[in-house]
Amino acid sequence: MGKVKIKKKDTRIDMTAMSDVTVLLLTFFMLTSTFLQKEPVTVITPPSVSEEKVPDANLVSVLLSPEGRVFLAVTGSKDSTMKSETVRADLLKNMASLYNAAHPSNPVKFNNKQVETFSKMNAFGVPMNQMAKWLDMPTDERDKALEKAGIPINMNEDPNNLNEFQMWIRAAYNSVNPELQESMVKGRGIAIKADQTTPYSVASMVMDNLQTMKMNKFSLMTALKSEEE
């Protein structure tokens, strides 16, 4: 008379299949993702039916807060011939020489470390005379400082006496990357990203600034809206 043996069931589930699925998903996300870029101000762009996508290369995007603070972000070419880092480092040098020509009494100078830091920044927007100090800050302080800053801009209709914002655009136009210049001429190289609640006075100031520099073609960033018909 043996005892009735209760068969012990194995409670472990085979996780192999699940692991397969997760690895697959992971691969998908890793390959398709473009990371959200950190931006100094959050804006909600107005909707439009335009289906043209923002180019992800050779672009100067002008980020505009509703109060009229301006930030810039510059990207290099798609392949690695002109990396964003190279373009940005060159941009800063160009900008410094433009700024120093306009302000000979108060020139700015950047050391290699500052240029390197700048080349890794996605968005920037501090007045040129504070730029060196800003680049020396630790990362978190830099982000905090950027939230309060902005590139100085004013109504300026004199193409021979550019303001700081226009100098940046000019510096980007003259950068080492010929593709960037080409796309700026075609109007695909400059994109204005502004919040939908921005008063037109603020938006038109940026547009007029570009117009003064004879950059009459540019694009406005919008969010997709489906056309109801």
Place this chain on the structure above:
Amino acid sequence: MAKTKSRQKKFDTRIDFTPMVDMNMLLITFFMLCTTMIKSQTLQIALPSNEKVEKEQQNKVKQSEALTIIIDGKVDDKGLSNPDDGMLYYFDGMPPSGEELKNLATSNPMKQIEFGNKTGGALPAVREILRERNKAVVEKIELLKKDWKDMKFSNNEEKNDSVYLAKAREIRNDSTLKRPVVIIKATPNASYAHVVSILDEMQINNISRYQIDRINAVDSAMMVLLQGENLKK
């Protein structure tokens, strides 16, 4: 002795995958939260250049073809312009000049529509007006669209698209058709969203000739007069 050899312990070759799954899930969550799937769209615009030569060309616009749209808005105490609040003014033809200016109070060509919320505001009304003005082009484009949907140009989808786009562009720029010239102006208080939505209407209605211009004294005078009239009522 031989028996002990066969009793060798069997190793379980299965590996516990649970920690790996955990880790993968964590990574997936990270990537899902950090990615942007939707890319922004862009709207291409071209401003008129500041040079005087173009100013003269602008004046050559035929009176019957011009339509001026002026966007106005309100800025709240935070300095934001609410996209749900605003007024749209429009008038046909060239801005009044000379003698017409003196009689502006009695014969104001300007009309207004309130922007309001998304439904039943100014946008559907503007679309209606623009469609009416651009009827010749819109009708042709719609016929073309039908052919495009039926794949009449080519069985190859890509080729069909490109033929359609080329033909549509040709129609939009066809100077033998009656096409309006829309002049878009905005007051400093207008919201950016309104300006973009009006630019958007140009695309929807296939209007090829439009420009953004600055508001001038005559425009503001007409707006003030119109507001005065409305107050009286």
